[in-house]
Amino acid sequence: MTAETPAATAIDRFVTQIGAQVAAYLDACVHCGQCAEACHFYEVSGDPRHTPAYKLVPLARAYRRHKAPFARLKRTLGLAPAELEEADLREWQDLIYDTCTMCGRCTMVCPMGIDIASLVGLQRRGFAAAGIGPEDLFEVAENSRIKGSPLGATPKVLAERIEWLSDEHEVEIPLDKAQADVLLTVSSIETMKYPQSIVAMARLLNHAGENWTLSSKGYEATNFGVLSGKSDVAKLMLTKIVEAAESVGAKLVVIPECGHAYGALRWTGATMMGRPLPFQVMHITEYLAKLKREGRLKLKPMAKSVTYHDPCQISRRGGATEEARFLLSDFAQDFREMAPTGNANWCCGGGGGVAAIASATELRRKVFEIKMQQVADTGAESMVSACANCRQTLDDGKAHYEWDREIDSLVEIIADHLVEA
Amino acid sequence: MTFLELTEGPLWYAASAIFVVGVLWRLAGIVRLGGPRDLSVPRASATAGAIKGIFLHMVPHGGFFSRTKFHFFAGYLFHLGLFVLVLFAAPHVLFIEERLLGFGWPALPRWGFILVAEATFAGLILLWLRRLTDPVMRQLSDGDDLAGTVLTFVALLTGCLALQESHDSLRALHMLSVEVLMVYFPFSRLMHAFTFAFSRAYTGASYGRRGVVP
Amino acid sequence: MTFVHSIVRALRLAALLLAISFAAMTTLTGGPGLGAPALAQTGVETPMEEPSPGSGKVPGRSIGNASDAEIWRAVRHGLQGNVSLPDKQAGLLVQSEGEEWRSIRNGPVTKFGGWLLLGMVGVAALYFALRGRIPIKDGRSGIRVPRFTQTQRVVHWFTASLYVLLGLSGLIMLYGKHVLIPLFGPEVFGAIASAAMQGHNLFGPLFAFAIVALFFVFLEHNRFRWADVKWWLSLGGFVGGHPKCGFYNGGEKVWYWMAVALGLTIAVSGLLLDFPFILAAPQKLQIAHLVHNIAGVAIIAGGVGHIYLGTVGMDGALEAMTRGDVDANWAKEHHDLWYQETIAAQQTARQTVAQGAAAEVTT
Numbered sequence: 001m002t003a004e005t006p007a008a009t010a011i012d013r014f015v016t017q018i019g020a021q022v023a024a025y026l027d028a029c030v031h032c033g034q035c036a037e038a039c040h041f042y043e044v045s046g047d048p049r050h051t052p053a054y055k056l057v058p059l060a061r062a063y064r065r066h067k068a069p070f071a072r073l074k075r076t077l078g079l080a081p082a083e084l085e086e087a088d089l090r091e092w093q094d095l096i097y098d099t100c101t102m103c104g105r106c107t108m109v110c111p112m113g114i115d116i117a118s119l120v121g122l123q124r125r126g127f128a129a130a131g132i133g134p135e136d137l138f139e140v141a142e143n144s145r146i147k148g149s150p151l152g153a154t155p156k157v158l159a160e161r162i163e164w165l166s167d168e169h170e171v172e173i174p175l176d177k178a179q180a181d182v183l184l185t186v187s188s189i190e191t192m193k194y195p196q197s198i199v200a201m202a203r204l205l206n207h208a209g210e211n212w213t214l215s216s217k218g219y220e221a222t223n224f225g226v227l228s229g230k231s232d233v234a235k236l237m238l239t240k241i242v243e244a245a246e247s248v249g250a251k252l253v254v255i256p257e258c259g260h261a262y263g264a265l266r267w268t269g270a271t272m273m274g275r276p277l278p279f280q281v282m283h284i285t286e287y288l289a290k291l292k293r294e295g296r297l298k299l300k301p302m303a304k305s306v307t308y309h310d311p312c313q314i315s316r317r318g319g320a321t322e323e324a325r326f327l328l329s330d331f332a333q334d335f336r337e338m339a340p341t342g343n344a345n346w347c348c349g350g351g352g353g354v355a356a357i358a359s360a361t362e363l364r365r366k367v368f369e370i371k372m373q374q375v376a377d378t379g380a381e382s383m384v385s386a387c388a389n390c391r392q393t394l395d396d397g398k399a400h401y402e403w404d405r406e407i408d409s410l411v412e413i414i415a416d417h418l419v420e421a
Numbered sequence: 422m423t424f425l426e427l428t429e430g431p432l433w434y435a436a437s438a439i440f441v442v443g444v445l446w447r448l449a450g451i452v453r454l455g456g457p458r459d460l461s462v463p464r465a466s467a468t469a470g471a472i473k474g475i476f477l478h479m480v481p482h483g484g485f486f487s488r489t490k491f492h493f494f495a496g497y498l499f500h501l502g503l504f505v506l507v508l509f510a511a512p513h514v515l516f517i518e519e520r521l522l523g524f525g526w527p528a529l530p531r532w533g534f535i536l537v538a539e540a541t542f543a544g545l546i547l548l549w550l551r552r553l554t555d556p557v558m559r560q561l562s563d564g565d566d567l568a569g570t571v572l573t574f575v576a577l578l579t580g581c582l583a584l585q586e587s588h589d590s591l592r593a594l595h596m597l598s599v600e601v602l603m604v605y606f607p608f609s610r611l612m613h614a615f616t617f618a619f620s621r622a623y624t625g626a627s628y629g630r631r632g633v634v635p
Numbered sequence: 636m637t638f639v640h641s642i643v644r645a646l647r648l649a650a651l652l653l654a655i656s657f658a659a660m661t662t663l664t665g666g667p668g669l670g671a672p673a674l675a676q677t678g679v680e681t682p683m684e685e686p687s688p689g690s691g692k693v694p695g696r697s698i699g700n701a702s703d704a705e706i707w708r709a710v711r712h713g714l715q716g717n718v719s720l721p722d723k724q725a726g727l728l729v730q731s732e733g734e735e736w737r738s739i740r741n742g743p744v745t746k747f748g749g750w751l752l753l754g755m756v757g758v759a760a761l762y763f764a765l766r767g768r769i770p771i772k773d774g775r776s777g778i779r780v781p782r783f784t785q786t787q788r789v790v791h792w793f794t795a796s797l798y799v800l801l802g803l804s805g806l807i808m809l810y811g812k813h814v815l816i817p818l819f820g821p822e823v824f825g826a827i828a829s830a831a832m833q834g835h836n837l838f839g840p841l842f843a844f845a846i847v848a849l850f851f852v853f854l855e856h857n858r859f860r861w862a863d864v865k866w867w868l869s870l871g872g873f874v875g876g877h878p879k880c881g882f883y884n885g886g887e888k889v890w891y892w893m894a895v896a897l898g899l900t901i902a903v904s905g906l907l908l909d910f911p912f913i914l915a916a917p918q919k920l921q922i923a924h925l926v927h928n929i930a931g932v933a934i935i936a937g938g939v940g941h942i943y944l945g946t947v948g949m950d951g952a953l954e955a956m957t958r959g960d961v962d963a964n965w966a967k968e969h970h971d972l973w974y975q976e977t978i979a980a981q982q983t984a985r986q987t988v989a990q991g992a993a994a995e996v997t998t
Binding site for chain 3: 535538542551554578581582583584587588
Binding site for chain 1: 446447449450451452453454455456457458459460461462464465474477478481482483484485488489492496552555556557558559560561562563566607608610612613616617619620621623624625627628631632633635
């Protein structure tokens with residue numbers, strides 16, 4: 001196969017990425033359609049096209065034609081599905097990008113346990129290689145490549161921000177220490193939009209008496225390479241952090257409130273780098289839970305009624321579901337769970353890069369109606385989350401609907417309730 | 422050679438061979454594709470996750486039951502029914518004893534067979550109708566789904582029509598329809614009867630090591 | 636005037652039908668035509684005033700005071716002997732009502748049923764030949780109006796699939812010997828008949844569930860209304876243009892109630908036949924069987940019309956049951972009252988949403 005046309009490139013990328021796991025998934029799907037019941041986009045649109053299993057059609061077709069057992073036999077007999085064409089890819093673009101946040105909720109309802117989200121991610125890598133996808137998302141990913149950060153927070157911008165935050169909030173934020181036990185990373189959403197979050201993390205690390213630093217070699221945890229399907233960008237972003245951590249001799253890398261950044265480094269980082277990582281990786285909620293367990297986190301109780309929005313990549317797909325609840329227990333005097341919650345919680349609607357895709361805005365805001373209803377049912381005044389991307393999506397929804405609840409960051413409210421020694 | 426001798430002799434052996442070799446070939450074809458080893462530090466056991474995954478997806482979890490109860494009831498009605506019919510219908514037990522294993526086990530009484538057959542048919546027809554009437558399933562379905570359903574239905578039907586066990590031609594017809602089903606099986610989505618375990622186990626393993634089995 | 640004329644004509648037609656059905660009824664319930672006896676019994680049948688056993692003289696070699704002929708005659712009429720078996724019915728050598736059952740089933744039920752079925756098919760074919768497929772008058776608008784929910788469609792097709800399986804196997808049992816034996820010979824027919832009976836007995840109980848579900852799922856909109864009377868008076872639009880009509884027209888409602896009533900009759904009588912120990916007495920089983928046969932033929936005949944109009948007979952009808960929605964122009968033409976209600980409801984909903992949005996803006 002010569003990769004001349006976009007379709008051929010995509011097919012090539014699909015086929016080379018299909019291993020036993022993907023093959024088993026594609027061969028197990030019985031087209032029962034139950035996954036639609038779990039998808040927030042189908043929930044608000046009612047459009048059968050938004051059925052998660054339907055989003056896998058391009059990959060399944062390429063697999064059946066080129067890689068599945070008996071593919072050659074079926075091709076000879078004319079029984080294999082038709083070759084994918086560029087028009088097919090264009091038709092599926094909004095299903096692969098605009099209407100999938102790779103939240104993985106559909107896996108729970110799937111009787112075959114198929115990890116549909118990872119298959120959408122695989123398809124994005126094929127689409128991106130073929131140059132088919134939302135321009136705005138691709139641009140953000142290219143920003144990461146060129147400027148080191150999707151939102152343009154270059155090392156210089158970071159240094160300026162840190163200096164300003166340091167002065168403004170009277171908090172020590174070490175940058176580029178020669179040696180540190182803990183390397184803190186940040187999300188560009190925080191740098192540009194929620195800088196107080198960086199202040200909060202600095203306070204907490206200082207409070208714990210940790211020897212920590214930020215590094216201008218690798219600070220950006222947000223990985224739009226992963227979200228857009230641009231594998232080279234994904235690896236570039238990871239490499240920067242890994243090298244920064246190694247250069248300061250960090251034993252622990254802390255991921256900020258960013259969902260997919262956690263999955264990217266914690267769960268796929270070593271595999272993508274092709275070697276085990278010489279340090280531990282923790283999401284900030286995991287790290288704070290550890291501090292709390294060790295008695296290194298002294299908090300004043302919080303009276304306000306709160307509920308917790310599970311970021312998909314931290315809870316359902318990250319396995320740190322209980323850490324946030326452990327942090328909130330005792331501390332939040334009036335904590336209320338949503339229904340459904342934990343691993344089954346609804347997605348914010350903006351994960352997986354969808355928040356950066358303009359054409360997805362309308363449907364994404366409709367998804368926010370689910371969240372509003374969930375929170376209204378708990379009666380909580382405030383919804384906290386542990387993902388800057390969720391937070392930005394939720395804030396957009398709040399502004400759009402002029403919603404009357406507060407949206408907060410878990411790390412920030414904890415930092416606000418520290419009992420300073 | 423009579424029609425019955427043909428279907429119980431050469432055709433039966435041919436169909437069995439294609440079925441067994443085909444299924445093994447396809448499963449081996451999937452496994453041999455391999456994949457990169459997961460180098461992340463596990464939070465929990467992948468093996469435990471795989472086992473949990475296989476069993477967890479047998480039951481509704483995560484609060485979706487009210488939305489998927491049709492699939493749950495019709496699905497179990499059909500699948501459990503089919504399983505019982507295949508293994509416990511009196512003529513099947515006899516066939517297994519005489520032709521395959523040399524030993525048998527207690528079979529269903531006649532009333533039991535009829536009850537189970539009705540449940541199985543009800544389940545299959547309901548699932549089929551869902552496929553035809555639900556916009557989501559219509560969108561997903563292809564010719565393979567239709568063929569698999571029709572062949573299974575015909576095999577079940579011919580089996581039940583031969584219930585009187587007094588006509589060789591009806592028995593032969595059932596044998597033939599089952600043989601067609603067996604030949605079609607390895608090349609089709611009917612393979613989910615085996616691949617389900619692989620799929621669930623892979624997800625259970627890769628998420629089990631993250632400390633969560635979704 | 637034409638209105639009065641049509642009423643008169645309709646009444647005359649009704650009277651004629653009544654007369655025909657009365658004639659059929661008398662034939663069925665013991666008129667002179669009843670006794671077409673089985674071949675084996677021809678010539679044995681004697682007039683009613685036969686001597687009771689033990690009353691006459693004893694011809695030939697005999698022990699006791701009853702002749703062989705008289706004993707056999709008594710046996711033939713259901714003489715109950717004594718047996719030591721627990722099942723006392725085993726003492727009955729000849730169950731003589733069985734002969735009546737047989738002759739009714741093979742006689743009028745087969746005959747009139749056959750004419751009814753062929754007649755229905757003929758009428759449908761003739762109608763199709765004359766009028767062809769009824770088109771949507773104003774063409775398709777492209778606007779879809781939801782008509783049947785998914786539950787309704789699943790229940791409908793579940794019942795329908797059983798209806799087809801049971802109908803076919805039932806017809807094979809009733810008419811197979813007249814149609815299939817000449818075609819395939821007795822050997823093949825033996826296998827087909829065995830298959831039909833096993834399949835029929837097996838699928839039957841599922842139909843009982845299906846018909847009960849059908850009753851509940853389609854009950855809404857099927858109560859009779861004044862509009863239905865007007866619909867029938869215009870004979871469903873043959874007279875005086877298309878009558879006003881709600882969700883269902885008068886004909887559809889009659890079919891619903893007919894299908895439910897006949898379906899339940901078939902289900903109950905069928906279950907009694909499937910589990911014969913409930914009734915135990917063969918005479919009762921024979922009645923159940925005749926009821927089952929007659930109701931079965933009737934529901935098949937009714938179904939011919941239903942299937943005809945639902946498929947080839949009318950453009951735009953089938954999709955209501957497959958996709959669940961219909962074209963707006965079809966709805967307007969055939970179910971105008973329902974269409975207006977639906978549109979009104981939609982507009983109200985839209986207004987409520989708009990008002991809500993307006994309220995949101997002002998606050």
